[in-house]
Amino acid sequence: MDGVVDIMIKPAEMFSEFGLTNTESKILEALISMGQSTGSGMAKRIGTQKSVAYFVLDRLVQKGLAGFALVNNRRQYQPIEPELLKLRAEERKKSFSRNIESIISAAMAAKKKRKTAIFKIFEGWDGMKIAFDDILSIEKEYPYLVFAVDIPEKIFPRFRRFIKRFHLKRSEKKIGCRLLISEKLSSTIGKDRKSEPYTDVRFVSSETAMPMAANIYKNKVLLAVWSDPPLAITIESREISDSFAAFFELLWKNGKK
The missing domain is CATH 1.10.10.10 (Winged helix-like DNA-binding domain superfamily/Winged helix DNA-binding domain)
Structure with a gap:
């Protein structure tokens, strides 16, 4: 074959x-x-x-x-x-x-x-860990861009612990990250990220925020749906990742520090 x-x-x-x-x-x-x-x-x-x-x-x-x-x-x-x-x-x-x-x-x-574009789906918290671990494999010189979103109250405590562990590992590997975060999260997730090295944060209004979290790195986009249980969709495509990155840069220029 x-x-x-x-x-x-x-x-x-x-x-x-x-x-x-x-x-x-x-x-x-x-x-x-x-x-x-x-x-x-x-x-x-x-x-x-x-x-x-x-x-x-x-x-x-x-x-x-x-x-x-x-x-x-x-x-x-x-x-x-x-x-x-x-x-x-x-x-x-x-x-x-x-x-x-x-x-x-x-x-x-x-x-x-x-x-062609490759789509992968990961289910549950273990699946999310596998999906996010892929980001930790990138080289330091690659940009890592994130659209953060509002998180349902029901899973917020667990999400906050999960994403904090991930970003601590990212910082240890000296992988730089730029995040666009909803203003609603400025006192929680925004505060957490601002305290971490190799991290640059800007805030956007809830109306401007993406409907789901998007993580852009190399030639991939990881879309995270923070439901209960959570779901991740990874898209491997240079064309799609470049489109997301271009949209990110437009919003970044108008984001609030």
């Missing part, structure tokens, strides 16, 4: 440090090799029932090792970025890097062949 990279490591050994079952490991290995797949396509790929393939793919999404996008009302599953796969391995403090290098090489090779 064109664009498929075969990996000569047993799936059970390859992903054992993630605590995956043999079937989960086999499907994750196939998903990385394929780049993306539907449940039925995966069933054909590994020779199993569709119900099993869909169940395991959804389990990988829940574990933060995969995401999906709806294309013509069908779920297209994709593995997380190869950089994030390595990061998750490192966070578990396991001697996993020797086996994962071949996986990362295969995923990077498949990634270079993509031409």
Whole structure:
């Protein structure tokens, strides 16, 4: 099959440090090799029932090792970025890097062949962490731009803790950030961000604020829907990220310090 990279490591050994079952490991290995797949396509790929393939793919999404996008009302599953796969391995403090290098090489090779925009969806707080961890992988010289939004009162305390931990890690990595924040959040989120290094904050009226949070970095846009549970949509497209960045710069000029 064109664009498929075969990996000569047993799936059970390859992903054992993630605590995956043999079937989960086999499907994750196939998903990385394929780049993306539907449940039925995966069933054909590994020779199993569709119900099993869909169940395991959804389990990988829940574990933060995969995401999906709806294309013509069908779920297209994709593995997380190869950089994030390595990061998750490192966070578990396991001697996993020797086996994962071949996986990362295969995923990077498949990634270079993509031409169209790639959409990934992450669900729940664990999913949000995976989505935001991708931002921490960028180099310091890349701009990181943020449209912040009003947060529902119900999840505000947890959101504030979550986003503060993220920005502390960002600051430690010396990744610069410019944020446009709703004036309603000036005494809370605005105050938190202003106290952090490598951070520049300006405020806009609630009417000007985006309907959902947008994080712009490299050739990607991470749209965060702070609902209960939260949802993240990552779009990988230079054209789309440039459009968001241009709109950000227009609002930045009129933002209040």
